[in-house]
Amino acid sequence: MSGSSIRVDLQLIADMVDPGARVLDVGCGEGVLLDYLNRFKQADGRGIELSMAGVRAAVAQGLSVIQGDADTDLKDYPSGAFDYVILSQTLQATRNPKLVLRDLLRIGQRAIVSFPNFGFWKVRLGLFFGGHMPVTQTLTYQWFDTPNIHLCTIADFIALCEEEGIVVERSVSLDSKGLIRFDAGGRLSNWLSEQAVFLLRRP
């Protein structure tokens, strides 16, 4: 099935998870990260995925995944049920990111959130000079078919965390190849990073 190599942003998330943790991966897709966490971090991993195709693929691998929607189904979970709740590349596709964020930190002791950075220089220049909605390696959709209805920049996200009183424990942002990493809170990261990963906790 899967080897020990996963996408760089997923690896960054996995590195933030303590071994043996209880983890809920919201928007887990076919369960690549969950499988990695179960195998290499001995995690008790569960997943929620919107697409049935993703759910079927994950469950057929033996992962504990349910079909569900981050916007509507997180409310079922009891508070503090997980050590980490992960939302990978999904926040921008939720209808109410602020409520989802609150739920993540209600259900989990910590939340790990990754998202594409709309403040990335190529995105800015693309719109500024090209005049079209940006299409990049992390923003692959056209404006008319994108599920990404709540895109934000790193600066936006940090502002929301401040407004919500959420503590940023760690943050890492990446250039397009995932090779160069920044502290997402740094001055230039909002320009230079294509995506960011935040480790969050309640105050």
Place this chain on the structure above:
Amino acid sequence: MSDIHSQDDQGAPLPGHRLVLGADKPLHLDCGIDLAPVTIAYSTYGRLNAEKSNAILICHAFTADQYVAETHPVTGKPGWWEELVGPGRILDTDRYFLICTNVLGGCMGSTGPQDINPATDQPWCLNFPVITIADMVRAQVRLIDHLGIAKLFCVIGGSMGGMQTLEWASRYPDRVFSAVPIATAARHSSQNIAFAEVGRQAILADPDFRDGDYPLYGVQPKRGLAVARMAAHITYLSETALQRKFGRNLQGRDTITYGFGADFQVESYLRHQGSSFVDRFDANSYLYITRAMDYFDLAGDHGGSLANAFRGTKVRFCVISFTSDWLFPTYESRAIVHALNAVAANVSFVEVESDKGHDAFLLDEPEFHATLSGFLEGAAEHRGLPRKKETA
């Protein structure tokens, strides 16, 4: 208790085993009655390992029985889950010990209304106590005790079998490692009860029913039972499946006959379903078992909250539904999943795309089988059971 080969009413041996709970070990039923003696007829496949950790209890649906993977002794047809059971198959008899009991109230060897009431020396008929899904499970628990199995690796079942699976996981969480409720619900809905009532009324309206005492008169309410089966059978299918299979095709004729014979293939099919059913099923059993399903309400048993039925559970669940199942629609499965989420249970949930209706769980549905296989492999790994042998 004794474990002997079973015999049907005519004295001809039924294949499989049976466990008899004597008068000293009565089964305490929900209705308050202590039932004894109780016979539990069951089939097994594969071998119980030394640790007794590889047992899977298969719970059959309403009109099925313990002949999961062998030729049926009455109909001569293959077992109802024969495709899933065998060496190297999903329910792998090289690795697992499979058990299936005929449910309490059934008519394939387990105690039911057709058996003799020791107090009167006459068949119970409608004097048989009204049983519940929980009572069926209590009988199964006694068998599992008898086999010396502390914890089942898995309890699995579709439809009414799924209700038993939920009951097991809810009431005996320490004795179940994993549970797979399929095409089922935590309660019989109003519509489910309505269909069950139509079936019962068809039986009750048959003059041969004789207030349930038909065995004493050597007759059977065949017409009523057949109509009950015909109506129920429609609910197990889907409009798409019926249309695909029969459309408006005529049966053995070129034109309509302006009469009430079976002009259409679908009529002929249903009539056949009805008439063949009465050869293998007892009308009183039909009444009792549909009632047991009607009374099933897991949330109702737990103060109205389904989550309370599973609080603190360590059982690994895999809930499976089918898109075209209108008898136990996906939202019933979703309600179970929401309740399990509310107690942070370990749960997988897949809605399988199928146009074959409720009966899809009995049919060749690759996606369903892939889901089941993946879940069981994962559960086996966590239980420390051997992995599937790689075929060369």
